[in-house]
Amino acid sequence: MSSRGAGELRPSDEGPVFIDRASNTDPSVRGNIAALGTTGGRRTRKSAAAESEAKPAAKSPAHVAHPPLGAHMSIAGGVVKAVERAVSVGGTALQIFTSSSNQWHARDISEGEAAAFRDAVAAARIVRPFAHNTYLVNLASPKPDLWEKSIGAMEGEVRRAEALGLSYLVMHPGSHVGTGEESGLERIAEAVNRLHAKFPDLKAQLCFEVTAGQGTNLGCRFEHLARLFDQIEAADRMGVCLDTCHLFASGYDISTAEGWKKVTAEFDRVVGVRRIRCFHLNDSKKGLGCRVDRHEQIGKGAMGLEAFRAILNDPRFRECPMVLETPKGEDLAEDHVNLAALRGLLA
Ligand SMILES: [Zn+2]
Numbered sequence: 001m002s003s004r005g006a007g008e009l010r011p012s013d014e015g016p017v018f019i020d021r022a023s024n025t026d027p028s029v030r031g032n033i034a035a036l037g038t039t040g041g042r043r044t045r046k047s048a049a050a051e052s053e054a055k056p057a058a059k060s061p062a063h064v065a066h067p068p069l070g071a072h073m074s075i076a077g078g079v080v081k082a083v084e085r086a087v088s089v090g091g092t093a094l095q096i097f098t099s100s101s102n103q104w105h106a107r108d109i110s111e112g113e114a115a116a117f118r119d120a121v122a123a124a125r126i127v128r129p130f131a132h133n134t135y136l137v138n139l140a141s142p143k144p145d146l147w148e149k150s151i152g153a154m155e156g157e158v159r160r161a162e163a164l165g166l167s168y169l170v171m172h173p174g175s176h177v178g179t180g181e182e183s184g185l186e187r188i189a190e191a192v193n194r195l196h197a198k199f200p201d202l203k204a205q206l207c208f209e210v211t212a213g214q215g216t217n218l219g220c221r222f223e224h225l226a227r228l229f230d231q232i233e234a235a236d237r238m239g240v241c242l243d244t245c246h247l248f249a250s251g252y253d254i255s256t257a258e259g260w261k262k263v264t265a266e267f268d269r270v271v272g273v274r275r276i277r278c279f280h281l282n283d284s285k286k287g288l289g290c291r292v293d294r295h296e297q298i299g300k301g302a303m304g305l306e307a308f309r310a311i312l313n314d315p316r317f318r319e320c321p322m323v324l325e326t327p328k329g330e331d332l333a334e335d336h337v338n339l340a341a342l343r344g345l346l347a
């Protein structure tokens, strides 16, 4: 079974496709599920096949006018605390790490804890919550032991994401560590194919994050993503997470409305905007094309506040959850300020 990227490119007006799960208590989202041919948030094989035919952006209820906004939240004190933190800043989007971001060993999440999280998400009307994987994983590693260890860690990530009812699991594609882009991309695709084979009924979609292009990080060019999707057997089971800081740092100038239009047109041509599932909204400390991953508060960096207006009001992405990953203290004061700034841009 093969799913070729080029044949799947769609005109940009068709927009992304979405998988709804814990958020299905929201009537506006339920409408979206119906549009996708799924029932009760449960995705069927049939609906997965029909997914590429769905046109949710065109069929969306008019009142779903803006993307769900929120922030990456700490799970310190338990996963439910992350939902409480999201609620405290008025967030309707949420990203978490399901374990420590820089440790191989991950603690199990009990069924009771997972159920409490799912209930809290539904009560808070958080739309399509998602996780980011641990930074240690490198599915492009040329070292067989590290590659296997990374796949093992991803299996744990997937199990936790499923237990928590998350919609997406965002992952940095990987670093080729000097062995060349092509072989690195092959190893990533092979690892994803293995994960997909191991979890045939996976509901939490894996999403490649666009990277800033630091060191030998793959995923900083749209062509990298296209190569990956070409080699992934069940490519429609995967999506993409766009990080605004990473796009800008890797040389895609999205600092103006015109730039956003151009860059998304290029993304559509090379990868397909229908693959875009979620966003990281970060300003960049460094300039365009710096290939350095340094997040800055919204409007305080090299991109500037105006850069976010076109993104937030782009109808193609109004159902994509968008989260901040900007530096902050425990009181989340920066989240309040950044979210207010973003909300101020909504048309
Ligand atoms: Zn990010």
Ligand SMILES: [Zn+2]
Residues within 6 Å of the ligand: 243, 245, 246, 293, 294, 295
């Ligand atoms: Zn980053």
